[in-house]
Amino acid sequence: MAQFRLQGSKVLAVDLAGDSVKAKNGSMVAYDGEMTFKKRTGGGDGLRGVVTRRLTGEHMAVMEVKGHGTCYFADRAHEVNLVRLTGETLYVEASNLLCTDGALRTGTTFTGLRGSARGNGLFTTTVEGTGQAAVLSEGTAVVLRVTPQMPLQVDPGAYIAHTGDLRQHFQSGVNFRTLIGEGSGEAFQIRFEGEGLVYVQPSERETVGGEV
Amino acid sequence: MAFTVLNSRMVQARVAPGTTLFSQRGAMLAYTGEVRFTPSITGGQGGVRGMIGRRVTGEATPLMTVEGDGTVMFGHGGHHVQVIDLWGETLHVEADRVLAFDGTLRQGTVFLGSQGGVMGVVRGQMTGQGLFTTTLEGNGSAAVLAHGGVIELPVVPGRPVHVDPQAYVAHRGEIRTRLSTALGWRDMVGRGSGEAFQLELSGTGTVYVQASEEKL
Numbered sequence: 515m516a517q518f519r520l521q522g523s524k525v526l527a528v529d530l531a532g533d534s535v536k537a538k539n540g541s542m543v544a545y546d547g548e549m550t551f552k553k554r555t556g557g558g559d560g561l562r563g564v565v566t567r568r569l570t571g572e573h574m575a576v577m578e579v580k581g582h583g584t585c586y587f588a589d590r591a592h593e594v595n596l597v598r599l600t601g602e603t604l605y606v607e608a609s610n611l612l613c614t615d616g617a618l619r620t621g622t623t624f625t626g627l628r629g630s631a632r633g634n635g636l637f638t639t640t641v642e643g644t645g646q647a648a649v650l651s652e653g654t655a656v657v658l659r660v661t662p663q664m665p666l667q668v669d670p671g672a673y674i675a676h677t678g679d680l681r682q683h684f685q686s687g688v689n690f691r692t693l694i695g696e697g698s699g700e701a702f703q704i705r706f707e708g709e710g711l712v713y714v715q716p717s718e719r720e721t722v723g724g725e726v
Numbered sequence: 727m728a729f730t731v732l733n734s735r736m737v738q739a740r741v742a743p744g745t746t747l748f749s750q751r752g753a754m755l756a757y758t759g760e761v762r763f764t765p766s767i768t769g770g771q772g773g774v775r776g777m778i779g780r781r782v783t784g785e786a787t788p789l790m791t792v793e794g795d796g797t798v799m800f801g802h803g804g805h806h807v808q809v810i811d812l813w814g815e816t817l818h819v820e821a822d823r824v825l826a827f828d829g830t831l832r833q834g835t836v837f838l839g840s841q842g843g844v845m846g847v848v849r850g851q852m853t854g855q856g857l858f859t860t861t862l863e864g865n866g867s868a869a870v871l872a873h874g875g876v877i878e879l880p881v882v883p884g885r886p887v888h889v890d891p892q893a894y895v896a897h898r899g900e901i902r903t904r905l906s907t908a909l910g911w912r913d914m915v916g917r918g919s920g921e922a923f924q925l926e927l928s929g930t931g932t933v934y935v936q937a938s939e940e941k942l
Contacts, residue, residue: 521877522875522877522937523875524874524875524937524938525875525877525935525937540939541939542890543889543890543893543935543936543937543938543939544877544879544887544888544889544890544893544933544935545887545888545924546879546885546886546887546888547885549888586877586879586935588874588893588936588937588938588939589938589939590874590938590939590940591873591874591875591936591937591938591940592874
């Protein structure tokens with residue numbers, strides 16, 4: 515199985531011994547040994563997956579990297595977070611997914627209204643199986659635990675990924691003040707309930723909700 | 727040597743009487759003591775020939791001479807700064823990535839087109855830096871700019887390192903560079919993996935790679 519390790523906080527090094535990983539298109543910065551780079555039509559699921567991704571806008575430009583040696587990946591100097599999956603599912607925005615073990619399955623899932631406030635559409639990418647994945651964040655991400663007693667609210671622009679058995683819904687604090695332009699700038703949150711982990715970055719991307 | 731790392735984006739240099747430092751014009755952030763900054767027309771060493779060489783080759787980032795007695799802080803554009811100490815080796819780096827360097831280092835310009843013929847020419851086009859690169863040689867330190875931090879990868883005989891041309895920052899040692907391509911018909915029809923060209927470095931030395939594919 516491919517070995518993922520961090521070289522500093524912004525570069526992912528993957529040791530390959532004839533196996534393969536899927537990585538964001540164009541994210542290779544260096545390699546030694548023998549590597550081949552092949553564009554993949556998307557994150558799996560065959561033709562149905564391709565059509566889904568086209569329709570949902572959650573389309574990942576993915577390449578398959580195969581070979582012997584060490585391959586280094588990085589993207590726009592963003593921080594890299596390693597996530598080890600043992601049978602569970604990781605939900606992540608396609609733009610934040612840097613690299614996944616070749617043994618992991620990727621797909622697309624409906625997230626409900628949440629997406630529209632994030633400006634990323636109504637769908638998100640899922641990564642499933644056993645192996646490692648690397649997720650990008652702007653600044654060092656924190657991992658927050660959600661328990662049935664302790665739900666979590668996250669700014670849509672700061673959310674990057676989650677794992678576990680979580681229900682999410684969108685909540686809004688839009689009120690009279692927001693409408694007259696006196697909002698606090700925190701009009702929308704995603705609320706997570708259940709049991710799992712949520713990855714949050716210390717930065718807020720441009721979202722439709724962020725303007726309110 | 728001359729540079730002290732203050733944080734990832736700032737370095738401090740001690741200037742003593744009788745020593746000279748060169749820096750990119752406008753890269754001074756602060757200084758203490760008596761320090762003079764004068765535009766360096768010849769841009770380092772090499773005299774008039776070096777100046778003409780740089781004019782012609784486009785490797786002509788304006789430099790200034792820093793002299794006096796005090797300490798100077800350098801930084802540029804919030805980019806990461808990497809300090810590279812040289813012990814008689816040669817550092818190859820694009821001119822616009824050079825933040826500052828010791829006056830003891832000899833500066834020059836080399837033609838890269840001669841390495842690998844047509845692919846050498848393509849290499850210049852790919853990296854967007856032209857066909858020439860700046861060399862710094864001797865004993866001393868250089869401070870080099872990069873977007874998002876730098877990793878150092880050793881290059882040893884029989885184990886070449888391939889680098890994305892956009893992520894390449896600099897290299898030192900006895901290294902040959904060559905542009906290798908994996909260009910197939912898929913790239914022509916816009917279905918490529920985005921990794922069509924790589925810079926292949928072979929020999930003995932170190933290559934510096936930034937964690938980003940953005941140019942400065």
